[in-house]
Amino acid sequence: MASRELLIEDGSLCLIYFDDKRKYIVRASRGAVFHTDKGVIRLGDLIGSPYGSTHRTSIGIKYLVLKPLLVDIVLHGFKRKTQIIYPKDLASIIIFSGVSSGSIVVEAGTGSGVLTAFLAYLVKPDGRVYSYDVSEDNIRVARRNLELAELLPYVTFKVKDIREGIDEQDVDAVFLDMPDPWNALKASYNSLKSSGILVAFMPTIVQVGKIIKALYRHGGFIKPLIFETLLREYKPSVDELRPRTRMIGHTGYVLVTRKILFNSLQGQNN
Amino acid sequence: MASRELLIEDGSLCLIYFDDKRKYIVRASRGAVFHTDKGVIRLGDLIGSPYGSTHRTSIGIKYLVLKPLLVDIVLHGFKRKTQIIYPKDLASIIIFSGVSSGSIVVEAGTGSGVLTAFLAYLVKPDGRVYSYDVSEDNIRVARRNLELAELLPYVTFKVKDIREGIDEQDVDAVFLDMPDPWNALKASYNSLKSSGILVAFMPTIVQVGKIIKALYRHGGFIKPLIFETLLREYKPSVDELRPRTRMIGHTGYVLVTRKILFNSLQGQNN
């Protein structure tokens, strides 16, 4: 089984790990080199080594080669065109949307493809992600990112304004990460299967206020769950165990709701 | 495709939704009834209705029938023997462990089977979860819960003390949710494939201090990521938008690290 192999092959993705701050995604490849401020790494030399082994750069600095998780690939290998969604938010978006192997989902906008990648990772091998963005540039970058993550086969990109309608019908979930998600409610409702999930991610509380108002006016959704998550990292020290001094204090708000049949609405909006 | 069907069948799991506070997991079933403080629900009557439709109890109170997500089944359908891991923690555990379809993972202890269920949900159909607990009672409850969630085929339960060793070799990840995870480090190291993931979940900071010390003494793992997450829910009101007055202020700390080959250790512990 693929996940059992321990040895790095030609073409394998690798996480080069010097320390917490210096991590890089590379592909083992005969003849290729990778330059870091700690010296040069000959990427062909990695082939045949086990993941988890230690190596040295051209100037003798040690590093580890680890098998990258998707979260590593996204954080250290993806090209970023736009503000990306943080792992803490991806995590809660995923768990409250119920997406899993086989799901058919829609997202807008594509951005740099971070959420796209995690959705593809979950729906594979039989599900599909339809990812809309009005920017061809975004989709070009996202496509390259998804290719790096080996998740391109599960995604269909569309250069299209989702506010004008979603082509897919009876989808399991719609994810909105766009400036004005309230303008995509009608398209989302029409595309979702009954009982399907709508998720919106918004940086400002002003947007949250607007989508709540639009949801109640539109009808056809249950009372939304709205939350933000905070991830607080600790210094892993025996003698000085404590949260890190600085943290990310805000990324965005998540809204989750579910489509219901239209004649089912009465009394749900309080 | 299974996820496309919209109509409730005999035997389908349903989420009965009166409001935020009153949600129930039931199975549509001819002849069966379900009693609530809002009246009786005839579970056979649900059959043939679409998910997302509205119904009325014997005393005329309206409710919705939704297609339950795993998070609904766990929160509203699982029997709880023990303190369960919250969705916010499941979410971050899952994203930082990289578990996905095909993964082979080990967890201890089973508890009520909540993490077991999410792991099974992710590794299916070809992966497997090996779940250890010293309590037969816990495993009995967890088995029933996993059966409800239709995830039992992907799990092997073991009434065994994980501190005495893990039977499985080269596993992708080990999850420790037990009072003394530091006593399972050696067994975890021996079971993990190189570059594999170790996750521990601990309610108290005292435990975090102990596992850090034990990790550094044991060696063979990269510097751990340690964090806690806070989920802050908002009142979905147009005119009174604000966080809810009360929140869960603490559940536990998550530690994530990765196995490295033993001769790779020098200089990783600072």
Next chain:
Amino acid sequence: MASRELLIEDGSLCLIYFDDKRKYIVRASRGAVFHTDKGVIRLGDLIGSPYGSTHRTSIGIKYLVLKPLLVDIVLHGFKRKTQIIYPKDLASIIIFSGVSSGSIVVEAGTGSGVLTAFLAYLVKPDGRVYSYDVSEDNIRVARRNLELAELLPYVTFKVKDIREGIDEQDVDAVFLDMPDPWNALKASYNSLKSSGILVAFMPTIVQVGKIIKALYRHGGFIKPLIFETLLREYKPSVDELRPRTRMIGHTGYVLVTRKILFNSLQGQNN
């Protein structure tokens, strides 16, 4: 000096302390009794005992008698007509307003008099608190509360709508704890001395949005500091040190700004 005395006198305020959950404010008084679910306390018997001593109720349950701080009197002795401001918010309001002995300050509304009490405590003996409320009932309750806290001499209550104007001139600070603080900006500006402090406390983010807009439209104030504080309590246990499971997730938002001369405004609002 008054604060040096250690013995309880006739008429002294006392904090009866059974445990964290059971604290009461009483006044030592010959012949009086206080009923608790742990038995009767004869309030005359406290006279002559030192603060910090242990006593027993009529049924033999032990309790401590402590010298109450203002925060004890407010939390355990004040009658509450309205939602009160929490200590964590009082603390930050006080520190960012710079109020101290001798300050002349205005607040609206009075509510139950909690902020009034802390302001009076700080401005005494030579300063003064002018407290406005449209409800005579609120002021009646607040007056009784301030009397209990022995702070009445430093407060002038006014049954008046602050939106129609503030009688006092050149005040050091104005505190707004009312549903529509934006409607009191003009009155506040006219009452404040130049460089004086304006503080508003608001439960909802909708209110924050409205006051920001009104501030920028009105002019005459520096860019506001807006924040919320979270207080996270820990279980004081050697073996199970951890944050408490439940916490107050939200009370309100604090806005602090300062009056500047009107011709000074240009370029401050970005």
Next chain:
Amino acid sequence: MASRELLIEDGSLCLIYFDDKRKYIVRASRGAVFHTDKGVIRLGDLIGSPYGSTHRTSIGIKYLVLKPLLVDIVLHGFKRKTQIIYPKDLASIIIFSGVSSGSIVVEAGTGSGVLTAFLAYLVKPDGRVYSYDVSEDNIRVARRNLELAELLPYVTFKVKDIREGIDEQDVDAVFLDMPDPWNALKASYNSLKSSGILVAFMPTIVQVGKIIKALYRHGGFIKPLIFETLLREYKPSVDELRPRTRMIGHTGYVLVTRKILFNSLQGQNN
């Protein structure tokens, strides 16, 4: 009354305010100049202007002159020898300690004198702060800082190790901001009046664990209140209202307890 004056006099402290990021504490003074990256400020020119007025630097950049609060003087005028206590922590320390005009308090260590300044500000004019530090250097810096804040008359500095005993008796409160506060418990107990307040401020959770253990072993104190506070600032924008992306995630833990008479201890430690 001093706080009524609106005009800047020779020798008045001023807060020079260019914007949120650029604030300076200066003293209006004939003939003196202050250099900034926005040009030179002639400090004599401020004399006679009202606080809250706008001025221009030598190169024409506008700035405001505000009357500084103590929090401004501490943050923008104090020389820092050591990590200082943040306003959010000062605020909660102050409110839960009940210190006010007339209180006699002890603190160790002095550090840069930030807590010293706030304590002096509260106890004046009749109370007193006794501030201990083993470092003469710290005290030299703190003395200069307190002088700037015009609070020196209310403070007695002592170059002495508080662990060896506190000279003052029957004090109202003791504040410990030192690496090993558990070693100062006995000295604190002996110095405090009965029912007096003990506060400790500690950056790491390891220290919290140690002081709890020491407190329970020592006896003579009620069950401590332990907490941390988080201050979350918002961007004051009408259209993009949201918390700031980065925040201070941790400063320290606060412990507050009260001395009780020694024969009063039984049953308080659970």
